Every structure is written in C-alpha cells, then in structure tokens.
Amino acid sequence: MSTLEIRDLHVTVDTEQGTKEILRGVTLTINSGETHAIMGPNGSGKSTLAYSIAGHPKYTITSGTVTLDGEDVLEMSVDERARAGLFLAMQYPVEVPGVTVSNFLRTAKTAIDGEAPKLRTWVKDLKQSMADLKMDPAVSDRGVNEGFSGGEKKRHEILQMELLKPKIAILDETDSGLDVDALRIVSEGVNRAKEATGSGVLLITHYTRILRYIKPDFVHVFVDGRIAEQGGPELADRLEAEGYDRFQAAPAAATDEAATPANA
Amino acid sequence: MSLLANKPQSAEQPGHTDSAAAFVPDQSRAERKTSYAVADFPLPSGREEEWRFTPVDRLQALFADTAGTALRRDESLPQGVTVSTVSHEDWQGSGAPKPADRAAVVATAQAESVLVIDVPAEAELTEPVRLTLTGEGALSHGHTLVRVGNFAKATIVLRHEGDAQYSELLSVVVGDGADVTLVSVQEWDDTALHLGQHDVVVGRDAKVRHIAVTLGGGIVRLNTNASYAGPGGSFEGLGVYFADAGQHQEHRLFVDHEAPHCHSNVEYKGALQGETAHTVWVGDVLIRAAAEGTDTYELNRNLILTDGARADSVPNLEIETGEIAGAGHASATGRFDDQQLFYLQARGIDEDTARRLVVRGFFASIVGRIGVPEVEERLMEAIDRELEGVA
Numbered sequence: 021m022s023t024l025e026i027r028d029l030h031v032t033v034d035t036e037q038g039t040k041e042i043l044r045g046v047t048l049t050i051n052s053g054e055t056h057a058i059m060g061p062n063g064s065g066k067s068t069l070a071y072s073i074a075g076h077p078k079y080t081i082t083s084g085t086v087t088l089d090g091e092d093v094l095e096m097s098v099d100e101r102a103r104a105g106l107f108l109a110m111q112y113p114v115e116v117p118g119v120t121v122s123n124f125l126r127t128a129k130t131a132i133d134g135e136a137p138k139l140r141t142w143v144k145d146l147k148q149s150m151a152d153l154k155m156d157p158a159v160s161d162r163g164v165n166e167g168f169s170g171g172e173k174k175r176h177e178i179l180q181m182e183l184l185k186p187k188i189a190i191l192d193e194t195d196s197g198l199d200v201d202a203l204r205i206v207s208e209g210v211n212r213a214k215e216a217t218g219s220g221v222l223l224i225t226h227y228t229r230i231l232r233y234i235k236p237d238f239v240h241v242f243v244d245g246r247i248a249e250q251g252g253p254e255l256a257d258r259l260e261a262e263g264y265d266r267f268q269a270a271p272a273a274a275t276d277e278a279a280t281p282a283n284a
Numbered sequence: 285m286s287l288l289a290n291k292p293q294s295a296e297q298p299g300h301t302d303s304a305a306a307f308v309p310d311q312s313r314a315e316r317k318t319s320y321a322v323a324d325f326p327l328p329s330g331r332e333e334e335w336r337f338t339p340v341d342r343l344q345a346l347f348a349d350t351a352g353t354a355l356r357r358d359e360s361l362p363q364g365v366t367v368s369t370v371s372h373e374d375w376q377g378s379g380a381p382k383p384a385d386r387a388a389v390v391a392t393a394q395a396e397s398v399l400v401i402d403v404p405a406e407a408e409l410t411e412p413v414r415l416t417l418t419g420e421g422a423l424s425h426g427h428t429l430v431r432v433g434n435f436a437k438a439t440i441v442l443r444h445e446g447d448a449q450y451s452e453l454l455s456v457v458v459g460d461g462a463d464v465t466l467v468s469v470q471e472w473d474d475t476a477l478h479l480g481q482h483d484v485v486v487g488r489d490a491k492v493r494h495i496a497v498t499l500g501g502g503i504v505r506l507n508t509n510a511s512y513a514g515p516g517g518s519f520e521g522l523g524v525y526f527a528d529a530g531q532h533q534e535h536r537l538f539v540d541h542e543a544p545h546c547h548s549n550v551e552y553k554g555a556l557q558g559e560t561a562h563t564v565w566v567g568d569v570l571i572r573a574a575a576e577g578t579d580t581y582e583l584n585r586n587l588i589l590t591d592g593a594r595a596d597s598v599p600n601l602e603i604e605t606g607e608i609a610g611a612g613h614a615s616a617t618g619r620f621d622d623q624q625l626f627y628l629q630a631r632g633i634d635e636d637t638a639r640r641l642v643v644r645g646f647f648a649s650i651v652g653r654i655g656v657p658e659v660e661e662r663l664m665e666a667i668d669r670e671l672e673g674v675a
Contacts, residue, residue, distance in 0.1 A: 097629070099638075102630055113627065119642070123641075
C-alpha cells in the first residue's frame with residue numbers, strides 16, 4: 021500500500037515574459053489501486069502537475085509538499101523519484117537515437133530494481149508485454165522512440181509501465197493522438213499493469229474518451245492551476261455532456277506553451 | 285577531362301605569382317596544388333583556405349624540411365601479407381597521388397624509405413593486418429604505401445600511440461574488385477602533434493572503407509583523399525572523434541569523382557568537452573564532368589557536451605555534370621539534449637549512466653559499422669573513459 025500526497029502545491033515557470041505561476045495550490049492524495057482522472061481545458065496546468073512531480077528542471081516549486089509514503093519527493097533527483105516508485109508516461113516521449121529499446125528497458129529495469137533482471141524471465145516478460153500491446157518485436161532493436169509513430173510511442177510508454185511496475189503511475193495525455201484501436205490497446209495495457217501491481221494511477225486527459233476503457237474512481241476538474249471540482253465517475257459524464265465552459269468564466273492564466281516542457 | 289580546360293578564368297593560379305596572389309581563392313577544389321617538391325609548398329601562415337582552422341604556429345617543426353627519427357613499429361601480419369621498402373621513385377610509379385600540402389611533402393622527403401604493405405591479389409584475409417606506431421617524443425616522418433591486389437579482401441588497422449611530432453603520407457592503392465577496410469586510430473598522448481595525408485585510390489568495382497578514430501593527441505589533422513581508378517568503385521569514409529580541453533582535431537575529406545558510376549559516402553561524428561576543445565570537419569566532394577552516374581553523400585554531426593568547446597563543420601559540393609544518381613550533404617552541431625537526459629532519468633537511470641547512454645547512442649550508428657570487433661570494443665571503452673572526465 022502506497023500513498024502519494026500532494027499538498028498545496030504552487031509551481032512557477034520562467035517564460036520570456038517573466039515568471040508565471042502555473043499551479044496555484046493543488047492538494048490531492050492517491051493511494052495504491054486507485055485511479056484518479058484529472059481533466060481540464062488546455063493550459064489549465066495538468067501537464068505541469070505531472071512534470072513537477074517527476075522533477076522536470078523547467079518547473080520551480082515555490083511552496084507545498086509532495087510525499088510518497090511519507091518520503092519527501094521534492095528533495096529527490098529525477099532518477100531517485102523513479103526508483104522510489106513514481107512513473108510518468110509522457111505526452112511527448114523523447115527520442116534517444118542509437119540507444120536500442122531493449123538496452124534502454126534493461127538498463128531502466130536494473131536501475132529500478134537495484135539488480136539486473138534474470139535473463140530468461142526478462143526476455144519472456146518483455147516478449148509477452150510487447151505482444152499484449154501488439155508491438156512489433158523488431159521495435160526492441162530500434163533506437164528509443166526513434167522514428168516511432170505517435171501510437172508506437174504511447175505503447176512504448178505503457179510497455180515501460182508494465183515492466184517497471186511503479187507504485188504510482190502518472191499518465192500525461194496518453195490518449196492524445198491515438199485512434200480508437202490504439203486507445204483500446206493502450207488502455208488494456210494500463211489496466212493489466214494496474215491489476216498486476218496494484219499501482220495507483222493519475223490519469224491526465226483532456227477528453228472523456230479514455231475513461232470508457234480505464235474506469236476512474238475519482239475525477240478532478242482542473243482549472244487555472246487548481247482543482248475546481250471533484251467527484252466520482254459521474255462527473256466525467258457530466259463533463260462530456262457540458263464541456264468545460266461552466267468552469268471558464270475567467271480566462272485561464274496559464275498557457276499551452278508553459279504546460280508542455282517537451283516542446284521547450 | 286580537366287576542369288582547367290573548361291574554366292579559362294582559373295588560369296591565375298596561386299603559387300605561380302607573388303605572395304599576395306596566394307590568397308586568391310581556388311576556383312575549384314581540383315586546383316589545389318600537388319607536387320613532389322618541398323619547394324612548391326611555402327610555409328603555411330594560417331591564412332590559407334586549407335590551414336585557416338589549424339594552429340599552424342605550433343606546427344613549425346613539422347613544416348621544416350629537416351630529418352627526424354622513425355616511430356617504433358610493431359606489426360602483426362596475416363599469412364601472405366608482406367612488408368618491405370621501396371624507393372621514392374617506385375612509389376611515384378605506384379599510382380599513388382602526389383603530396384598535397386607542406387607537411388605531407390616534407391614527410392615524403394624526410395622519411396628514410398617508403399614502407400610497403402602488400403596484400404596479394406585474391407587473398408582473403410580472415411585476420412586484420414595490424415600495425416602499431418609508437419612515438420617516443422621526437423620529430424618523425426612516415427611514408428607508407430598499402431598495395432592491395434585485385435579481388436583481395438583485407439582489413440588493416442593502423443594504430444598511433446605515444447608522443448611524437450609526426451607527419452605522414454599514407455597511400456592506399458586498391459586493385460580492381462578488391463574489398464578493403466583501413467582503420468586509422470589516433471590514441472596519442474595529449475602532447476602529440478600529427479599531420480597526415482591519407483590517399484585512397486579505389487580500383488574498378490572495388491570497395492574501400494577508410495575509418496578514422498581520433499581520441500588523443502594535442503593536434504591531429506588528417507586529410508583523407510579518395511579518387512577512383514575506374515568506374516564502379518565505392519568509397520566510404522567513416523570517422524569518430526572525441527576532443528577534450530586543449531585538443532585540436534581536424535578531419536578533411538576530399539572525394540574526387542572523375543570516373544563514372546562510382547559511389548561515395550562520408551559520415552563523421554564527433555563529441556567535444558572542455559574549454560578550448562576544437563574540432564574541424566571539412567568535406568569536399570567534386571563530381572567532374574565525366575563522372576556520370578555518381579552517387580555521393582556526406583554527413584557530419586557534432587555533439588557539444590560542455591561550454592567552451594568549438595566545432596567547425598564545412599561541407600562543400602562541386603558538381604560539373606547533371607547526369608548523376610544523387611549528391612547531398614548534411615551537417616549539424618548541437619548541444620547535449622537535456623530532454624533526453626530527463627527522459628532516461630525519469631526511468632530511474634542515474635545521470636552519469638544516462639549521459640553515457642546518450643553519447644554512446646550518438647556514436648552507435650558509425651561504431652556499429654566499423655565491422656572490426658577489436659576496434660569497436662576499444663572505441664566504446666575509450667568513449668566511456670572520456671565521459672568519466674565530465675563533471
């Protein structure tokens with residue numbers, strides 16, 4: 021049983037126009053086995069939350085705390101956070117040319133577990149997970165995300181979630197850019213990984229579509245850097261019917277640009 | 285056949301007039317002087333096109349027409365391969381191109397004799413020819429001829445170690461249909477100076493790969509020139525270099541397409557770290573009017589790991605005929621990508637390991653193609669060692 025606890029988190033980012041506050045006091049608790057959906061309009065700070073928890077250097081935490089089972093996450097380096105059991109499936113996975121997927125996955129698995137995986141079971145697990153995600157086995161000899169299609173990148177992210185077995189997984193717009201078939205395959209992968217390891221999942225999405233495949237226990241509506249409303253799955257249904265309009269009386273201060281570090 | 289015939293304006297060649305005219309740029313890469321006579325090459329001042337990136341003030345000893353001592357030579361020769369010496373005159377008749385700069389012409393004038401490595405026709409070597417040259421801190425000149433007979437298949441690994449002020453001319457004359465890989469590894473001490481001219485003459489339908497691996501040395505400058513003795517030849521020039529603080533590594537390539545239906549591909553990748561680390565890559569390709577059906581590509585990539593390093597990259601393409609299969613080049617110099625580091629670290633991989641993965645990955649596309657396992661392994665180990673020096 022693990023708990024990720026985010027308390028009154030304030031985050032700024034430096035832009036050409038000066039320092040901007042993107043998160044304005046986020047409080048959220050995620051336990052093992054729970055699925056939390058964070059929904060919100062573009063620029064509301066959803067991705068900033070994901071990257072701040074993962075430790076991206078672009079974001080500055082000005083106040084608040086993030087703890088995993090009582091340990092101060094904000095004190096940890098990016099790799100220490102991952103080894104502590106946090107995982108971020110990125111919206112825009114980065115290409116690392118020349119580093120093969122198989123080498124990358126084995127290196128990551130060794131780092132997370134603190135020892136090299138047993139070769140026979142590792143090869144078997146890798147093959148099985150790739151087959152489940154309908155990935156071409158030849159992908160393992162290609163460079164990480166090098167020349168991958170959008171769908172391949174997202175499957176590769178979920179493959180990592182399955183293999184690395186995090187305590188808490190943050191999925192940042194994993195559904196974006198996926199067609200219906202790919203969305204179903206990726207969602208099934210998330211559900212399998214969650215079932216196998218009991219991970220807590222923080223699912224960040226703009227659309228309700230993915231929630232047909234991954235059932236949330238809690239839904240949080242994110243507007244202007246904080247949680248504007250929360251509830252159960254029924255809140256997602258309401259959002260699908262009504263959209264975000266009723267939350268957007270005032271224009272959002274945050275921008276798209278600030279929310280996606282991969283484009284920086 | 286000659287470009288000069290088509291270009292009357294190029295009659296005013298440098299070298300034949302007063303010194304001011306020496307700064308008139310060549311109209312074509314083909315006009316660059318070559319000669320057997322030391323007197324035909326004035327001392328470089330650093331203002332010449334071919335010396336403008338090079339710290340010539342530190343190289344005066346290598347430009348002086350004075351004798352030095354030979355490097356120590358250790359060799360391992362597969363069966364059938366012989367080493368001998370020939371006279372300067374015999375070398376001139378071997379089909380090897382002439383010296384093309386001051387350091388190379390001094391090397392041929394001052395080397396005691398011309399060392400010849402012969403791979404007989406139709407020999408199929410299963411082991412590389414290994415030649416290790418070790419400097420002991422002195423001025424040295426090298427003049428080497430590698431002759432590979434028709435339809436032979438050979439790999440030659442030339443390794444440079446120790447400390448020296450070394451200038452050399454290496455001619456690789458490859459027979460028809462032969463398949464040759466020559467690897468030149470520069471693992472000098474950081475005080476060494478090395479100016480080299482490597483000429484590769486590709487026989488009809490032959491396939492030649494020249495691979496430069498430069499890791500050590502204070503100044504290393506290699507001029508690799510490829511030409512074709514007949515149609516259907518293929519030249520591949522691969523290079524990997526890693527420059528640290530205070531090192532100057534310069535690789536210049538000139539592929540001269542005069543025969544039709546030949547192929548060339550040049551690919552060099554370098555990493556730089558530390559103040560004043562400097563690399564230069566110049567890739568010249570000339571497709572002459574007769575070289576119809578030519579297919580050529582050249583690429584240079586540089587990865588700058590720390591502030592204060594400088595990479596110069598200059599691709600040049602001259603095309604005298606429209607009847608070609610393809611011609612292109614690409615060059616890119618970039619900083620280490622922090623997003624890649626973040627991605628790997630977000631998967632639990634510590635920063636040092638992540639950095640090593642990224643740099644190894646950067647070089648992987650070339651290292652994996654060297655095809656000589658002993659060179660590939662040593663190179664990857666050397667790259668890891670270089671990276672341990674990064675803060």
